[in-house]
Amino acid sequence: MAVVKINPERLLSDLDTLRGFGRTGTGVVRPAFTKPDLEARQWVARRMADAGLNPVFDPAGNLFGLPDGDGPFFLTGSHTDSQPEGGWLDGAYGVIAGLEAARAIAEAGGPPVAVVSFQDEEGRFGMITGSQVWSGLITMDEADALTDANGVTFSEARKDIEGWHSGTLLPPSLFTGFLEAHIEQGPNLDLAKEAIGVVEMIVGTREFTVTYRGETNHAGTTPMTNRRDAVQGMAAFASKLDERLRNVVVPSTVWTIGRVSVEPNASSIVPGKVSFSMQWRDGDSDRLARMDRIIRDLVAETAEAMNLEMELSNFHGLEPVPMDAALADHVADAAQAHAPGRWRRMPSGALHDATNVASVLPVAMMFVPSIGGISHSFQEDTARDDLVVGAEVLASAVAACAGFSP
Ligand code: HGY
Ligand code: MN
Ligand code: MN
Numbered sequence: 001m002a003v004v005k006i007n008p009e010r011l012l013s014d015l016d017t018l019r020g021f022g023r024t025g026t027g028v029v030r031p032a033f034t035k036p037d038l039e040a041r042q043w044v045a046r047r048m049a050d051a052g053l054n055p056v057f058d059p060a061g062n063l064f065g066l067p068d069g070d071g072p073f074f075l076t077g078s079h080t081d082s083q084p085e086g087g088w089l090d091g092a093y094g095v096i097a098g099l100e101a102a103r104a105i106a107e108a109g110g111p112p113v114a115v116v117s118f119q120d121e122e123g124r125f126g127m128i129t130g131s132q133v134w135s136g137l138i139t140m141d142e143a144d145a146l147t148d149a150n151g152v153t154f155s156e157a158r159k160d161i162e163g164w165h166s167g168t169l170l171p172p173s174l175f176t177g178f179l180e181a182h183i184e185q186g187p188n189l190d191l192a193k194e195a196i197g198v199v200e201m202i203v204g205t206r207e208f209t210v211t212y213r214g215e216t217n218h219a220g221t222t223p224m225t226n227r228r229d230a231v232q233g234m235a236a237f238a239s240k241l242d243e244r245l246r247n248v249v250v251p252s253t254v255w256t257i258g259r260v261s262v263e264p265n266a267s268s269i270v271p272g273k274v275s276f277s278m279q280w281r282d283g284d285s286d287r288l289a290r291m292d293r294i295i296r297d298l299v300a301e302t303a304e305a306m307n308l309e310m311e312l313s314n315f316h317g318l319e320p321v322p323m324d325a326a327l328a329d330h331v332a333d334a335a336q337a338h339a340p341g342r343w344r345r346m347p348s349g350a351l352h353d354a355t356n357v358a359s360v361l362p363v364a365m366m367f368v369p370s371i372g373g374i375s376h377s378f379q380e381d382t383a384r385d386d387l388v389v390g391a392e393v394l395a396s397a398v399a400a401c402a403g404f405s406p
Contacts, residue, residue, distance in 0.1 A: 001337040001403035004395040006104040008388045014096045019088040027378030032084040032120035033157035040061040051103045057165040061119030067112030074402040075114045079121030087380020094181040101395035110404035118353045125154040127316040131353035154401040172360035180365045181394045185350045187373025195389050196335040196343035197367030201357050204320035207279040213309040216272030230274040237302040255280035283320045321355045327364035334396035
């Protein structure tokens, strides 16, 4: 495996600069289309231009760094938007390591490589929204109707980039394949003291919002036997869920109630309404479907038992996606070259833009370790040596995917 030399100082310096946009303690607050996100996007565009790439925004806010010429080009990158409370490397690592790979390959006399920062991977408005639009999996109109937790629509939010974008989506035919580097966001590599994960597949997910409506009432004068308490309904549902899923799930299956809103949300009022997100993930489509049935039945059974009205809304779903074997083998070869014996093939429990891009291009992914497996948290971090080794592996793998061996 021919290796490509990167510039570690340049890589780390760009990562540290990107961290400054929306920096909050050790993490970042940079949700899609917020001021820090837009400023970060403009800075990444400038760094793409510094690397000889032409920065192009599309109407969804996806930012591509395109080489001169007609292509097609191999594509690498990830996203720079963050969760409401995000880590400094989630997505950002793949964009900057991708930019470093493109620069290093060009400096080694290799072929031009394109770089992308997809918009709203973290789903402020939906679920990996920017790459879903770019891959043609949802229309721009469907995306525009999506709203965030405060009711802001994607359409309203993207008005801020009105004058930036080219007006059209770049055709997937401009690219030959996509390789995304990302932090693992889980504990496996860190525990095993390994440096690289070669991703074999990305799990699928299902999600919807459950709303229970009961009766708002006085917390002091309403007898316990006379209440229609929406929060008690959610509690009853949650307390039975693990047991109901026991015979369907496997150790790698996960399910989460992550967002809860209570109305009127006051300590002296029996809550008449609760809305909560119900999300589950697994590598098997059939298992996701069986869990769907069990979860819906338990939502309804609990509503019935506690005299609550129920509503399901905000449905999102992604099927599990296998990585392209040939591209994954290039990643494995590069891992062996740069981190011999310190890499493994593994699934991704996190969702990524590669899931959507796989519908139009061959894709692969690679991971670097997350310290303590922590992510989607201000505490997210990766050792700087691991950041460098990962970028070396990415550059050599992208070179091989692009048919170049220096
Ligand atoms: O939720 C996810 O797995 C991704 O990090 N947005
Ligand atoms: Mn991510
Ligand atoms: Mn994330």
